[in-house]
Amino acid sequence: MSLLRTENITMKFGGVVAVSNLNVRLEKNEIIGLIGPNGAGKTTAFNMISGVYKPTSGKVLFGDKDITGMKPSAITKLGVARTFQNIRLFKELSVLENVVIANHLRLQSNWISSVVRTPDYSRKEKSMYDKSMALLEKVGLADLKDEKSYSLPYGKQRRLEIARALATDPGILLLDEPAAGMNPQESDDLMHFIARIRDEFDLSILMIEHHMQVVMGICERIYVLDYGITIAEGNPYEIQNNPRVIEAYLGVDE
């Protein structure tokens, strides 16, 4: 059984069919790419998988569980975390605080214990800080823990965003254009980083990405969307040599 699977998910906005009958599957420890020209429907697909949108039709399955239309927070709790195309950090907070806040999802407590700060709450909070620090060590941001997140270079902000997603203990990571705005060196570093966290955190990853060097470098399988339609699926070699893909996407200057 696939870890995550969509069955003919379709999203219509009025007369616009943003995604039509998309069938994506993600197996354990795979890194899968979702590519296509601007407006092809990639982010809409992510929004349906992560619960931001309820598909007009079709199903999203997490193992054998139907998660179609569940709330984003419930889907995150099941172990599906995502990042966004536009970086969404708490700019004025430190690097460590950004990760601690993401960790709160896993802090089981009621509001009274957090206001009164019961010993149990304080212990959980301390362990959350420790866990966040350990996470920062693993992603190579520990020495920047007290820096305000906005002061980080762009590549490190992206890495922090991924660390925030990892703080929710996901099994599946959805990355929306992680290499956006990066220079070739930063994208190369990111590629190695993604492959490393897949192994270290036992993740399965679905990523939207425009940088072909990144997609072809780390994705085992790739789906190509064009105007909401899946025009190809295959390994990097098959995708690079598919005439429909070349016409729809690779031939277009980004």
Ligand SMILES: Nc1ncnc2c1ncn2[C@@H]1O[C@H](COP(=O)(O)OP(=O)(O)OP(=O)(O)O)[C@@H](O)[C@H]1O
């Ligand atoms: N909330 C919405 N309301 C109406 N139309 C939408 C909405 N969200 C997306 N669309 C439309 O759906 C289509 C797919 O958009 P989407 O953002 O999913 O594409 P994308 O492949 O992620 O593009 P990009 O690479 O530019 O991010 C576009 O025509 C877009 O205008």
